[in-house]
Amino acid sequence: MSSTHIRPLPSLDELDTGPFWAxxxxxxxxxxxxxxxxxxxxxxxxxxxxxxxxMLEWHxxxxxxxxxxxxxxxxxxxxxxxxxVPYVVALVDMDEGFRMMTNIVQTAPENVxxxxxxxxxxxxxxxxxxxxxxxxxxxxxxxxxxxxxxxIGMKEAMA
Amino acid sequence: xTVHKDAAIVGIYEYPYxxxxxxxxxxxxxxxxxxxxxxxxxxxxxxxxxxxxxxxxMGAGFTAxxxxxxxxxxxxxxxxxxxxxxxxxxxxxxxxREGKANVALLTYGSTSRSQSNAIGTGGRxxxxxxxxxxNMENPWGLVLVGNYAMAARRHxxxxxxxxxxxxxIAVTTRYHATRNPDAVRGLADLGIHRTGELSVDDVxxxxxxxxxxxxxxxxxxxxxxxxxxxxxxxxxxxxRRCPAWIAGTGEAIGxxxxxSDLTVTAATVSGxxxxxxxxxxxxxxxxxxxxDSFTITVLMTLEDLGFCKKGEGGAYVANxxxxxxxxxxxxxxxxxxxxxxxxxxxxxxxxxxxxxRQIRGESTSQVDNPAYCLAHGNGGWLTSxxxxxxxxxxR
Numbered sequence: 369m370s371s372t373h374i375r376p377l378p379s380l381d382e383l384d385t386g387p388f389w390a391x392x393x394x395x396x397x398x399x400x401x402x403x404x405x406x407x408x409x410x411x412x413x414x415x416x417x418x419x420x421x422x423m424l425e426w427h428x429x430x431x432x433x434x435x436x437x438x439x440x441x442x443x444x445x446x447x448x449x450x451x452x453v454p455y456v457v458a459l460v461d462m463d464e465g466f467r468m469m470t471n472i473v474q475t476a477p478e479n480v481x482x483x484x485x486x487x488x489x490x491x492x493x494x495x496x497x498x499x500x501x502x503x504x505x506x507x508x509x510x511x512x513x514x515x516x517x518x519x520i521g522m523k524e525a526m527a
Numbered sequence: 528x529t530v531h532k533d534a535a536i537v538g539i540y541e542y543p544y545x546x547x548x549x550x551x552x553x554x555x556x557x558x559x560x561x562x563x564x565x566x567x568x569x570x571x572x573x574x575x576x577x578x579x580x581x582x583x584x585m586g587a588g589f590t591a592x593x594x595x596x597x598x599x600x601x602x603x604x605x606x607x608x609x610x611x612x613x614x615x616x617x618x619x620x621x622x623x624r625e626g627k628a629n630v631a632l633l634t635y636g637s638t639s640r641s642q643s644n645a646i647g648t649g650g651r652x653x654x655x656x657x658x659x660x661x662n663m664e665n666p667w668g669l670v671l672v673g674n675y676a677m678a679a680r681r682h683x684x685x686x687x688x689x690x691x692x693x694x695x696i697a698v699t700t701r702y703h704a705t706r707n708p709d710a711v712r713g714l715a716d717l718g719i720h721r722t723g724e725l726s727v728d729d730v731x732x733x734x735x736x737x738x739x740x741x742x743x744x745x746x747x748x749x750x751x752x753x754x755x756x757x758x759x760x761x762x763x764x765x766x767r768r769c770p771a772w773i774a775g776t777g778e779a780i781g782x783x784x785x786x787s788d789l790t791v792t793a794a795t796v797s798g799x800x801x802x803x804x805x806x807x808x809x810x811x812x813x814x815x816x817x818x819d820s821f822t823i824t825v826l827m828t829l830e831d832l833g834f835c836k837k838g839e840g841g842a843y844v845a846n847x848x849x850x851x852x853x854x855x856x857x858x859x860x861x862x863x864x865x866x867x868x869x870x871x872x873x874x875x876x877x878x879x880x881x882x883x884r885q886i887r888g889e890s891t892s893q894v895d896n897p898a899y900c901l902a903h904g905n906g907g908w909l910t911s912x913x914x915x916x917x918x919x920x921x922r
Contacts, residue, residue, distance in 0.1 A: 376665040384659040408785055411663045437684070437789055439676035440738040441668060449668040457669045459677060459789070467785045469667050477738075482684045498666055 410466035431488035535770035538567025538756030545713030555636030555752035563754035568767035576601035576628035580611035608906025613916025617776035637871035692841035694730035704863025746865035775805030794831035813897035875904035
């Protein structure tokens with residue numbers, strides 16, 4: 369496997385988001401909240417996106433949320449990602465109120481649904497760990513068709 | 528309804544080929560500029576405002592002026608992807624209205640196809656991670672089409688939209704493309720085996736790229752170029768063609784936020800501005816040139832512009848409602864669109880060009896005497912960070 373067959377990893381030196389990634393090696397999923405207006409800020413920044421304050425504090429997420437949307441990537445020109453297709457990219461709404469991009473792993477792509485509860489699952493590398501997610505709910509195969517997905521998903525969303 | 532007559536599109540040119548050998552993007556831009564000025568009956572040195580989308584790199588302001596040999600008093604390099612040209616048209620009208628310029632030139636040239644840029648699924652990851660967004664998102668392997676796929680998936684979930692309804696958009700634009708000789712030749716030149724009409728089943732049977740979007744839900748990747756000349760009311764009488772007056776414009780930016788609705792784009796804001804300025808409603812639009820990077824882009828944009836209610840786009844586009852020869856709805860992308868005519872990376876200039884053809888009565892899928900044509904560009908990545916530019920043209 370050539371050196372290009374490696375997942376692109378985040379940099380710890382990027383000034384806004386470096387502290388987020390630095391905490392991942394200890395399996396902490398961090399997010400920010402504004403001390404002045406309590407706005408949740410994510411992706412991490414140096415200022416509050418609601419009021420402009422620079423008084424942000426870090427919190428640690430409990431690591432659970434709900435799949436807001438997802439897609440199954442079947443084609444990618446990048447050497448690493450082309451070696452792992454098909455894979456699931458998702459947006460997860462965390463219980464603390466932030467939305468993050470991630471991969472849903474340890475399940476077949478056809479079992480992934482909007483509205484499923486998921487929990488962080490750390491994939492460890494040398495200097496960082498990547499917060500991937502796994503399903504908390506048992507997969508009910510009866511929800512496989514598009515129409516069933518729509519109706520059942522809506523109930524979950526409203527619950 | 529009185530049409531604002533401050534500035535009009537008076538010259539257009541679209542480069543006719545989709546595969547361009549042996550020409551640089553700059554040469555294509557200059558050639559299109561010359562022919563658009565000729566179309567208008569204006570000269571090279573009449574241009575006093577220059578607009579560039581920086582599609583060929585940084586420093587576009589001075590690079591473009593120097594390459595063309597122009598000395599613009601107004602230079603604008605607003606670069607918001609495919610919607611740049613709708614922003615440029617809006618800015619040009621403002622500059623002209625303020626008396627800063629009389630003749631504005633917009634150009635575009637790209638050899639994306641010949642350079643083999645896999646725009647939708649290229650998986651390019653910047654080696655030098657330079658910003659917080661890349662640093663958060665690069666590890667997950669999201670390709671451009673994946674953004675649109677996540678929006679489509681969410682739209683299906685919230686509103687019951689079906690893959691068949693999305694496919695109908697591709698079927699309608701292909702129907703229009705089959706009537707456009709440049710598009711038909713282009714499909715053949717691009718190596719597309721079937722250049723005739725498509726059925727919904729054809730779209731659904733095409734390969735899945737990023738669920739729920741198939742290959743035929745995605746735009747082409749072509750070479751191409753074009754130019755647009757905008758003139759003030761003082762200059763218009765000395766031009767050759769029927770002017771397409773800029774009756775209203777709107778601009779907005781959208782991006783993913785915690786808790787935001789992925790099925791809504793910034794077109795809600797840009798559309799409201801444009802319709803208010805033109806003092807008309809979506810019902811008054813005869814031709815809707817809607818950026819069609821993917822079928823879902825069209826469906827969500829039509830809803831956001833108010834052609835139908837949010838969530839009802841699937842039923843609205845079904846059964847060929849937006850075909851030019853269907854009298855009910857506005858005609859959609861009558862040149863064949865990015866889905867079936869051309870998409871060199873930033874398609875916004877072709878939306879303006881085809882809208883002007885309709886105003887002039889020169890489209891290959893011509894609507895009877897259109898009073899208002901709308902061009903809406905979506906730049907960037909739908910539902911992620913994106914730009915919406917709406918321009919309403921009137922006779």
